[in-house]
Amino acid sequence: MEQYALYTHPLSNRDDTLALRIVSLSSQNPAFYPSISAALQASISGDTILVEPGTYRESLVIDKAVSLVGNGGSTKVVIESIDLPCLSLQANAIRVEGFTLRNHLAVQPNQYGVVDVSSGQVEIVDCDLSSASYACLVVSGSSAAANLRHCHIHDSDGYGVLVCMVGSCKLEQCTIQGNAQAEVAALQNSDLSLQDCTLCHGRGYGVLIDGCSQGRLLRCDIYDNAQPGVAVYQESVADLLACKLHHGRASGVTFCQQARGLVQDCEAYANIGSAIEVKQQSTPTIRSCKIYKGKWSGIFVGDASQGIIEDCEIFDNVMAGIEVAWESNPIIRHCQIHRHSYQGIAVFQGGRGIVADCDLSQNVLGSISVEPGSLVYQERNSG
Missing domain, CATH: 2.160.20.10 (Single-stranded right-handed beta-helix, Pectin lyase-like)
Structure with a gap:
């Protein structure tokens, strides 16, 4: 026909x-x-x-x-x-x-x-x-x-x-x-x-993944959004590869409510909130990322969260390079964490963790501070 x-x-x-x-x-x-x-x-x-x-x-x-x-x-x-x-x-x-x-x-x-x-x-x-x-x-x-x-x-x-x-x-x-x-x-x-996309100038989230959903972002440029550039909530899973998350009016990436996923080979910089937030029992892997010049901490891990932070370069953030709080227990290894006005890593309010094979030099208030009631296992760190 x-x-x-x-x-x-x-x-x-x-x-x-x-x-x-x-x-x-x-x-x-x-x-x-x-x-x-x-x-x-x-x-x-x-x-x-x-x-x-x-x-x-x-x-x-x-x-x-x-x-x-x-x-x-x-x-x-x-x-x-x-x-x-x-x-x-x-x-x-x-x-x-x-x-x-x-x-x-x-x-x-x-x-x-x-x-x-x-x-x-x-x-x-x-x-x-x-x-x-x-x-x-x-x-x-x-x-x-x-x-x-x-x-x-x-x-x-x-x-x-x-x-x-x-x-x-x-x-x-x-x-x-x-x-x-x-x-x-x-x-x-x-x-x-999303692949090779630009998400910008939003009055809310850049990317919102919620309610047991799945997301994959490759080589995306995400900036100047009022809420987190990428928000992964409520048992959702998201993988971010080679993305840029910058100049956000909140955090660059937030994992919350038992969220998980992978952030790898990404740049997160000049965000008003922490470059990456991990909250409420979330467990992402953050690998080979460059995190710098944020207006708060580089990475915040709180609310009984875990996860792995490895092979990252974290520098020149206003607060600590990494903050761990409220019974969270991440593994931090093979990272360079330097040039912060506060500590390289700050652990407080019952935070825990493992810090191994990290360069923690050139932080104004020292390499690691552990508040009473918190506990960190350290191995082969310098600085």
Whole structure:
């Protein structure tokens, strides 16, 4: 069966849906359509709908395997909606490429995104998403999976990307910025992957991974967010590899509520809070990281947490290089911890730990201080 190619063409320069026509160039099915919705209705799985420059005021439901492609790039092809998603995606093998997608509010909104993915594996490429509502993108449900590349996701009153209820999302080379609650969040046993992304200027979290969810971040640049750059909560797991976490208005990374994971080959610097916080029985591994010039301690471990800190360089933080408190018991080994105005390592309020094979030189108040009631086993340290 021949598969049709559906095209749209503006009849005039007016930004008005009534000034648009959509025409199929298939030799078997030439036709004109009054809207993108009508073209979708006429399409079959495998079709590509090529949308010419213009502003299309529609809320589209796509429930078949079609490609919706903006001809001319996202700045020239706009889909906008009021009090509804621009796109509701509900099938496998949907591809959306080259659009500006935005929604506006007339009344108090329900919880939706400018793009909602409720089922199927979909691909979104080279799009600009913004939303006056709950989120720019929502991926929700165990059969929902979204892959995004080269997208700009910004200025939502809630989340840039929200993955929930066992959903799955992968973002590559995307910029996510200026969102209110979190740039990206994975909740309720969901799965999130970010590669070569920038997450910045947020009014909330950079990345929030909560409710037994999983996250993987590779070579991401995360900065200037009001809450932790990456927050891993409530038995969630996150791996951060070769990321930069800097100039945050809170901590760079926080593990809390029995969270775990790996922070490896990362740089964390110039954050107002501790570069890395480990709280409430969390157990991450922090390996081969460079942690410096923070406005508080380099790493804080508290609330009966454990974990491993190894092969890290920690220097020039305002407080101690590492603080251990409240019955926490980490292993610290093969680290260089130096040039702090306070101690290299400060252990207090019942903190414990093992410190081995570390260089603790050039700290103003000494290498290690252990408050009465705390206990540290030390071996082969210098400084």
